[in-house]
Every structure is written in C-alpha cells, then in structure tokens.
Amino acid sequence: MPHKRAAFGESHLMPQSTLLARARHWLGSLPAACVVALVSVSYAVSYAVMIFGASGDALLQAGLPLMFVTSVLCLLVICFTSSLPFMLGGADSNSVGLLSLMVGGISATMQRAQLSPAEILATVTIAITLSSLLVGLALMALGALRRGNLVLFVPFPVVGGFLAGTGYLLWSGAFTVLTGHPLGLDALRTGIDLHWQELLPVAIVVIGMLGLPGRKFDHPLALPVSLALASAAFYGALAASGLSLAQARALGWMFAPLSLGHVQLPVQVSWSLVHWDILWRHYGELLALIAVTTLAILLNATGVSLATRREVDFNRELRSAGLANMLSGCFGGVVGCHSLSRTLLNYRFGSRDRVATLLAAVLCLVCALFFIPLLGYFPKPVLAGLLIGLGGGLLNEWLVRSRRLARGDYFLIVLIVAVVACYGFVTGVALGVVVACVLFVLDYGRVSCVKMEFTGATLHSKLERGAAAHAELKQLGQRVFGMRLQGFLFFGSANQIVHRVREQLQSPRQFIIIDFRHVQGLDASTSQSFVKLAQVCEQYKVTLILTGIADPIRRPIARAAFSGTAPREFADLDLALEWVEDRLLEQAMRNESRDALHSSLAEHFDAREMASLMARMEKVEMAAGTLLFRKGDAGDSMYFIDEGLVSISLPLEGGGRMRLRSFGSATIVGEMALYRGQRRTADVVTDRPTLAWQLTLASLRQLEQDDPATALRLHAYVVKVIASRLESTNEAYRLAY
Template sequence: MNLHTLREEWLGNVRGDVLSGLVVALALIPEALAFAVIAGVDPQVALYAAFCIAVVSSIAGGRPAMISAATGAVALLITGLVKDHGVQYLFAAALLAGGLQIVAGLLRLGALMRFVSRSVITGFVNALAILIFMAQLQEFHNAHWSVYALVAGGLAIIYLFPRITRAVPSPLVCIVVLTVLAVWLHLPARTVGDMGMFPDSLPHFALPMVPWTMDTLRIIFPYSLAIAVVGLLESLMTAAIVDDFTDTDSDKNRECRGQGFANIFSGLLGGMPGCAMIGQSVINVKSGGRGRLSTFVAGVFLLILVVFLGPWVRQIPMAALVAVMIMVCISTFSWKSLANLRTHPRSSSVVMLATVVVVVATGNLAIGVGVGVLLSALFFASKVHRMFAVETSTLDEGRARRYAVRGEVFFATSQALVAEFDFKEPVERVILDLEGAHFWDITAVDALDRVVHKFRRHGVAVEVLGLNRASATMVEKFGTHDKGGAAPAAGH
C-alpha cells in the first residue's frame, strides 16, 4: 500500500470519520450488552470484544468504514461452549477461529464472493433489515407512552435535521437531544444502563487459562470452525454491501486476514469472537464515515465511554438507539427489490425471497445465504441445460450418422448427452462433432466414454472430432475411450 492510499484511508475524511465513529460507538454499547446475554458471558467480554475487533479490523481489514465487533450470529454459536466448558475455552476458540480466518485469507478464499449472486446479496440485506427491525420491537413491549414519543421524535430529528445542516450527523443529534429530554423530564424509559453492568477497568493481555492439549483442541475446533465460516460469510457479505453504498472496492482476502487478527487479539484481551455488523456499518456510512479512522474511533470511543464515562452513557434512553436502528432498517432494505419482483426473471426473485424467508425463519444468516447460493447454482445449471442440444444427420446413404453436440457438457447435462444417441441404429460409423461443445468436468468426460464404448460394443466405429484444446486436454487426461486423445480442431 502506497503512502497516498494510506493517507487517504486514514486522513481523507477526518471530521466525518470522527463524528460517525462516535455515533457508532454509542450504538455498539447496547448491542454488545445484548449479545453478552445471548452468549451467556459477562458484559465486559462483549464490550472488550467490540473495542478490540473494531480497532484491529480498522488497521488490518480490507474494507474501510466497515464496522466489526461482537455480533449476534457468533453469540448464538458459542452458547454451548460457554455453558459446558466456561469462558476461558471461548477465548481459546477465538484464537483458533482467528487463525483459520487468516489461513482462509492466505488461500485467497475471499474470491469465493464472486459466486454469490446479486439476488442472494439483496435477500441477505432485506433479511438483515427485517431482523434488525424485529429486534427493536421488544422495546415497545408494555412500554410507557413516552417511549413511543421519544422514538417518533428521534426519527423526526434523524430525517429533518439534515435539512438544516449536515455538519453534524443527525443520529448523533438524535441521541444527545433525547437523552437530555429523558433526563430533564424524568421519563420512565429504559436506558442503556438497564442492559447490564459496564467494566470499570481497561482490558489486558492474557493467554486463555486452558490446558493446551489435544483434548482442548477437540473441544474448541468445531466451534472455531463455525465461528470462522459464519464470521467470514457475514464480513464478506457486509463488505460487498458497503462497497455498493460507497461506490468503492475492497480487498476481500485482506478482510479475511483482518478479521482473523481481530479475533485473535479479542481472545487475548478477554473478548468474545465477532465479525462485521451490517447495521453499524450502515450507521457509519450514513453518518459520513468513509475511512479506516471511523472504525478505529468507534472502537476507542466505545472503550472510553464504558470505562470512563459510564455514569453518563448509562442514562441514554434505549428509545434513542431504537430510532437510529429503525433508520438503519429503512436505509438497508432494498425497496427497489419489491418493484423488481415484477420485472426480474422469476428465478432471481425466487432466490431473493428464499434467502429472506430462510434467514428470518432461522435467524441464521449462514443457512439463508447457503440456501440462496444453492438455488442460484441450480437455476444456473437448469438454464445452461436448456442451451444444450444435439443435432443429427445421416451420411453415406444411411451407413453413417453424424451427431453435432452444441453447448456446455458438465454434470447437469451429461445424462442428456448420453440419452441423445440411438445405439441400436444399424449404421457402420458414427461421427461425434464436438466443435460446438465444451467439456467441463470428469462427469462430462465419463459421459463421452460411455457413448463411445456403447457404440463400439454394438460394432459401430466412432470418430471424435472438433474438441477444443481445453476439452481435449481433459479428455486425454481422464478419458478411457482413446488414450491417445482427440486432436483439437483447427483454430481452437
């Protein structure tokens, strides 16, 4: 990375990054406390993780302005480990998960994002917006009328204040104004302090107090693998979304490594593992954050707020943060995708809706995205299958037949290839013209072998022509019908 890029990523938007970082820090606190409850750990474990992961990923990550911290998806994965073996095993699992993510980055697995279709990403975004909104509804359960008034007032500030000035992020104004009103009027609204206790000291480095044996590895490895996979999936998907929001690109493989380093440092500082957070990332971008400084400031401010300014931060009404998160839901949801249901191909709409339904129903982002990717692959294979065809004609007054194969031959079309031939036809010779075909995998090569061998068993001579260079190389390497290989067609 050259000096100009480094300066641009850290100092290109100082004022906007600092202000947006403060907004994100305030929004991270109740989220971290809630995730601590889900994971069954002390609040400081989640708060230390939010600080550490944000700071380290801001330095080592590949997506400027993306916020990473303790997350609900990871919290759900570790409840069993904490309950059965204790928090020290959680710290050890964070170290191993981080190591696995670094390996994934070194193996350049971030490039796998190119196989995630736009429909899956849209479904992921919409599902996240729905889940974030649903999570806010608990604040309205048996709530005093003042809570509704504060949320409505907060939304009014968020959307109307930018018409006056954009010098200060409107979510920050919302939090400050509603806090002052709630304290001044002594409103009976739940506050951040009601979510849990804040730590009263800075984190310190320490190795997890676990026996460093194979038994420990057997305990933590399944959890670490799940944390690594889910964490990378969420982080890479969020990075793609922030790419779209900011119209910039990011280094997905560096992001894999950055998340790994962040989780390792979190485990060494007494924090839980985590990953990128789409909600806070959207808050950051919408509040003007664009550089690495915004993520760094969010982590540092969070630690300062909870350790040194805890008595004041505890007075922030949850209604203020609910208003901010509702803004995130509205901004995150792809409203255009609803109109696109009428115009986009039916397969794309099915993939998007399936991703939304599975994520919302299970609360598991990995399962939903996995279903979306699988459906995308099946629809793609079906589309390619429809483009496959075999044309036939007779030669030499009916003594020979020519089959011209057109399209892609792979596992989805191999059976169709075999089914196109009449092996009992009384001909002396068969010509397989493969100039318009491409063989992609060993299943396709096996299908070609079966066709040739079947004809030969019926006493029919077979001539294979027109294989392009890549297909001929694969047939020569894996085929059995002609170990000498088929000569590539001229000009291929």
C-alpha cells in the first residue's frame, strides 16, 4: 500500500512539474519573442511606407494593417509547417521592391487619369490580393511537384543583379520616405537639403545594421538597440530644436495619426471600382514576383541551413510559404516568405522550437489590434534608416564584394542594376537573363566538345588479330582519325569539329570517324555543320563515318540534305573501327598465306618445337553460332584460332549478348582461365565457321614434362600476347581519360 500511495502522489506531482517546466520555458522564450516582434513590426511599418507611402496617406492608412496581417500569418503558418521549428517569415525586401513598383505604377496611372481615391484603393487592394494568391498557388505547385530546384538554374550573375537591384529599390524607397519624392536626377537636390534632425537617426540605424569601417555589430540586440537609440535621438533632436510633434508631422518627419478604420479587406471591395485594364498592364510584376519570391525562399532557406547546420526540405518550405501567401491573400496581405535575418536572430537567442515564434505572432497581433495609433509617433527617418541598411547590405554584397567574380559576371550584375535604375526591375532582370544566356553560349562555345581524339594506330576494335595484322594496322592506322564528342552540340561547337577535321585532312587520311555516344543533344543548326563536314570529306575523298547516334540526335541529322555521299553510320564505335580495320587489311589479307596461324607461330617456334606443340593439340572445326565454352565452365583448355572468328560475350536480360572482345585468325582464346586455374568468366561463341586447335590442360602438363623447352617457348608466347593486349587496353584508357 505505501508503494501505491507513492505512485499516486507521483501521478499528481508530474503534471505540476511539467506545467512549471513549460511555464519557465515560455517565459524564457519571451525575450526572443519580444525582439522578433519588435523587428517584425519595424520591418512591417518600413515596408508599408515603401509600398504605400508614396501614393498618399489614404493608401498608407489602408495598407499598414495589411502588413501586420502578412507578418502574423507568415509567422504562424511557417512556424507550424516549416521543416525547421524556429523558422520565421514575413514580408521580404525583394518582393517589397517589386510591390512598391507595382503599387506606385498603378496609383500614378490612376491619378493621371483623375480617378477617385476609392477606385485607386479598390484597384490596389485587388492587385495586392491577386499577387499574394498567385504567388501562393505557384509556390504550392512547385513544392507539390518537387520542382523547387528549377529556380536554381537561374544564372548566378542574374541572381546577384536582382538582389543588388533590390538594394537600389530599397534605397529609392528610403529616399522617398525622407523627401516625399521619387529618387531621380531631378530630386537629388531635395535630398541634399535634408535636416540634421532627419540624418541623425538614419545614421544611427545604418551604423547599427552595417557597422563601421573595420567593425561590424553582430550581436542579436544590435538592430533593436539601434532602432531604440535612433528613435530617442530623433525626439531629442526635436526637443533641442524646439519643434513640436505637429511641426514634425508638417515637415513630413512623422506619420499622420493612424487607425484601423481605413482597413479594406478584399471581400469588402466593390468590384465595379476595380480597373482591370490597369491591373493587366502590370502582369510583368506579377510574374516577376513569383520568380523572385521562389528564389528568395530557396536562398534564405539555404542560408538558414548553412548557418544552423540543419537539413532543410526545400519543397516543404515552398509549400509552407505557398500556404502562408494564399491565406495572406484572402485577408489582403502582401507577399511574404521565409526571413533569413529574423530566423537567425531567433536562433541566436536560443530558440529551437516554435514557442518564441508563437509569442512573437501574438505580440504582432496585439500591436495591430491595439497599438497601431502609437505607430503615428514612429519617426520616418528611423524607417528610412532601416531601408537604407537593408539595401546597403545587398549592394555591399553584390556590387562591392562581388568584384572578385569573373569580369563578365560582375559586368552583368552592374548592368542589371543600371537598367533597373533607369528602366525598371522587370526590364533589368529580363535583360540580365538574355545577356547571361548569350554569355553562356559564348563561354560554352569555347569549351571543347571533343572528349577524345584518336587514330587507327592508337585505338583498335575489340577484334583481336594476329601479330602480323596488328603490325600492319600500326603502320596503316594513321590513315584513320576519329573524335569522340560529348555534351550538347550547337553551332559554335559544331564549327569547332569542322575546323579540327580540316586541320587533320592536311595529313593523308582515308577515314574520319565521329562518335556521338556521349552527346546529350544538338540544335537544328548543328545538322548543317555536319552537311558541311560531309562536303569537306568528299572534297578530300575521305570516308566520313558517324557512330553511336541516338534516335533524338539522328532525327535532325537525317533531316539535313546531304548533296553528295551521305556519311556511313554504325551502331557503335567498335563496329566502325572493325569495319575500317578490315578495309585497311584487305590488300594485306589477300597477299597473306592461308595458314596465318602457322606463320604467326613460326616467328616464335622452330620446326621441331612447332611439330611438338601441334602434335599435342586437337583440330576442332565449328559452325557459326557454336558455343566454344560457357561462363562458369572449368578452365581446362585454350584454343588457337586458325581461321574464322569467335567472340567473348556476356548474356543480357533481354536475351541479347554484349560483346566484350572478338578473336580472328592467328590469335588465342581461353588462356586466362587455363593459366589461372579458374572457371570461365564469359561465354565464347563462334561468329562464323571457325577452324581452331585445342590445347587441354592435361596436354600442356604433358608438354611441360616431355618437352620443357617447347613448353617454355609456349609460356613466353602467351605472356607476349597478354602483354600486347594490356598495352592496347592501356592506350585506350589513356585516350579516354
């Protein structure tokens, strides 16, 4: 019974201790949540000013609460669906730059048309909603199809250019916040007339974010402290100057009083007030938002993964951000995504779970519901400093520190930023993609598409021939020149091939072999280059041979119109080499005696030794298709091929065979298993009627006992044959690698 009472007491104590532990954990996460909420609120206000501030106070009054919608929903959804529990989300500087262009363009167009503020507000609200919904759907689709890696194929200089262009847009937004005018040559004079009361808080925030020369402030509290100090400095400057809050608002240094009364959700919009034709003109920004947001998610998730050494599921992050944007769009929120800076800030405070994120979302919601009027006292120069710090970080990374990149890549980054500044973000990025493609083609054109070059003297077919034929091919092999191609062929690389063949035809050549086994594809213009190559070969009376052509590559070549003799084609390089060798040896084979094996052996054995060896071998005549021995058979004999052809092959699953090597007259086969005392490792089948001489293991042992001198000559002969094969194999590997 005492034991039971103790157990009963423990069952009541455990929940209390668990609750206390949870309470302590939540309280311990509160500082991180407060800092994250402060930074999120600061970003939300600064981004709202950048997107809506230039279009008038009415849009800012309606748009500021929507930024809090984005912050709260992104924090909650990404918190519960991300592969990392401490991941944070919210509006991102890259998408905000595009949104500011879109909203500013829509507002300016409608103001020039003298449309009412209600129509402007309705059109902008629907534009924001549609952008969030479309981005959300695209991200969900990419994540569901597991195609998040597609955006990684965007050229690196284009990524750097659009990030640096985003930095410029943030600086442009900061200039507008400070002066009320868009950044431009005509407005630079206004920027010079800024008062010290504005510049002081800007400088404090920028120093807190970017640091000083030789000193960077990496502490997680650096940004919150700099925001607080900048706000205090602003109010101190007002007091020192004797300016009131009303005068500061009149000078544009502070917001007009804010409230939730101007919020307009998408469901409250009157569709008759929406100008769809104006929205359609800005489809480019909508498409760019999808690409920019996807890229930002992958880049930020990669940065978090590297900094925290945690594995990240990129497709899951895309689905997470997609769901957050779809929910945000339903409530009129702007496009949001994962935040690298806020996530690392949360991580450095020790957060490893979702508690701090949940608390930060609650604090942001409370601020949106009850404290938005207090944001009217938030100094605009502090927000401008925040935008300058964000933009300065991007410009420093991609315009200053990226100077170590290749000259062409750095030039492309600078070009994109210049075009973004002069003609707009979408035009700059689009031009960057086009220029990157052109540079890629030029660079790829300088990369050799030739994997290997060879002649008939250095690379032979898998058909092993006698010593005399081998020596003959060594002499005649220079009449053959071949290239094994690789990669993707286009007009630039194909012209390289034609130029190289022209150079080779300055020497006496009879056959040109082009192997396509390692070619992944070719464009339409390449086929015309091979027509030109065929014409060149015909001019020099050389036979052009194409090998290893897959069906997708054969089709464009087949469509080409060969005016003269079409190239000869073989299924693989080995068959082409065998055919060429046969043509080269035709004259020599006609003059060669019928007894090729006897002639070959006579070079190594005298008449007595020859008679002793032949007396111990058995003559074997076989029809085509005869199985000489099978894989797994005992290695108890070897064969001297007198006439015909046999091949070593392996059976394939489909019923076919893969040829490893072939042996013609005056060669030997089966000696490896015999000398090593092991079983056969492959099948040997006759390809044509064959005459051979069989030497069994028992006969070899008898020869060693009865005639040691002849047996020693035989061993030396076999070693020489094996060494010759090894030499040919080494040469083939040397050419390949």
